Amino acid sequence: MAATRYDVLGIGNAIVDVLARTDDDFLVAHKMPKGSMSLIDEAQARLIYQAMGPATKASGGSAANTIAGVASFGGRAAFVGKVKDDELGRAFTHDIRAIGVAFDTPPAQDGPTTASCYIFVTPDGERTMNTYLGAAQNLSPADVIDQDIADSSITYLEGYLWDPKDAKEAFRKAAKIAHGAGRTVALTLSDSFCVDRYRAEFIELVKGGTVDLLFANEHELRSLYETGDFDAALEALKRDAKLGVVTRSEKGAVVVGAGKTDAVPVFPVQRVVDATGAGDLFAAGFLHGYAKGLPHTDSARLGALAAAEVISHIGARPLKKLSDLAKENGLKV
Numbered sequence: 001m002a003a004t005r006y007d008v009l010g011i012g013n014a015i016v017d018v019l020a021r022t023d024d025d026f027l028v029a030h031k032m033p034k035g036s037m038s039l040i041d042e043a044q045a046r047l048i049y050q051a052m053g054p055a056t057k058a059s060g061g062s063a064a065n066t067i068a069g070v071a072s073f074g075g076r077a078a079f080v081g082k083v084k085d086d087e088l089g090r091a092f093t094h095d096i097r098a099i100g101v102a103f104d105t106p107p108a109q110d111g112p113t114t115a116s117c118y119i120f121v122t123p124d125g126e127r128t129m130n131t132y133l134g135a136a137q138n139l140s141p142a143d144v145i146d147q148d149i150a151d152s153s154i155t156y157l158e159g160y161l162w163d164p165k166d167a168k169e170a171f172r173k174a175a176k177i178a179h180g181a182g183r184t185v186a187l188t189l190s191d192s193f194c195v196d197r198y199r200a201e202f203i204e205l206v207k208g209g210t211v212d213l214l215f216a217n218e219h220e221l222r223s224l225y226e227t228g229d230f231d232a233a234l235e236a237l238k239r240d241a242k243l244g245v246v247t248r249s250e251k252g253a254v255v256v257g258a259g260k261t262d263a264v265p266v267f268p269v270q271r272v273v274d275a276t277g278a279g280d281l282f283a284a285g286f287l288h289g290y291a292k293g294l295p296h297t298d299s300a301r302l303g304a305l306a307a308a309e310v311i312s313h314i315g316a317r318p319l320k321k322l323s324d325l326a327k328e329n330g331l332k333v
Helices: 024-029 042-051 062-072 087-098 134-138 146-150 165-180 192-207 218-224 230-240 278-291 296-310 322-328
Strands: 006-011 015-021 037-039 056-060 077-080 115-121 127-132 152-158 184-188 213-217 243-247 253-257 260-264
Touching (some): 006 165, 037 192, 042 115, 062 278, 062 296, 062 322, 134 165, 146 152, 152 278, 192 230, 213 218, 213 278, 253 296, 278 296
Parallel strands (some): 015 115
Antiparallel strands (some): 015 056
């Protein structure tokens, strides 16, 4: 197999997050299901922004956050996602390149503005998201460069790509190229509401072999298999997936594959400040370890470390260099 240029290449929605603290009463008043991700239009985005308290802006997007984490671990990382050539788009481009991620997707010159996500963080650290996809939904197969995918050890895709039609086709194209080059395709289910929309298609991606490595949290997994019984859902995943990684918040994570089930505990954190990005950063640690050929349990420990770092502060990307943090905790990177 040919050498790789990138350890992980992520494809996803290029989004700028707008974060604000709030309380449960605000969510109820604005009919926002706590802990959910809702798609909104530009008019709704304006109204929500006007209703927000003091806010912080930061580049985000599920797969982009994961790729930022891979780079922070010292991995060779690339990202494919669509922004517009506007203020938010230029900010996103600057931020992701500044952390060492290759990002060469041409920005749109016209059409909708760069995507934004309005995130409300309640005192318990839970986040509720309202996403205006904007330019991100115009990601197309033409933005997927064959050689970049073939040169990547892992191509990582987010479930949110299943909403826009062209992005879904870009997903399928990337998976086909990756497998043609003998590479690994990974998918994160992204959100239980996303799973509700595309359950049958996601199961087919896993069972049919389009996806080699599946990431899900406990809620997403139970939604995927339409059961309230976690153990039953895990058994179904073991049956369907080549390799699956399930995060369970304070209960840690479970890795299933090759007839084995391994549980990995969380890294302790003094206080959960903001749960935004916890799953994304867990995936970053696991993917980095996987690309380096580490045992699955060691990869999951890197994931747990990254998740603990990101939930200890506001924002969905690490503030500390994860490679240094791993070494401080005696973990291989």
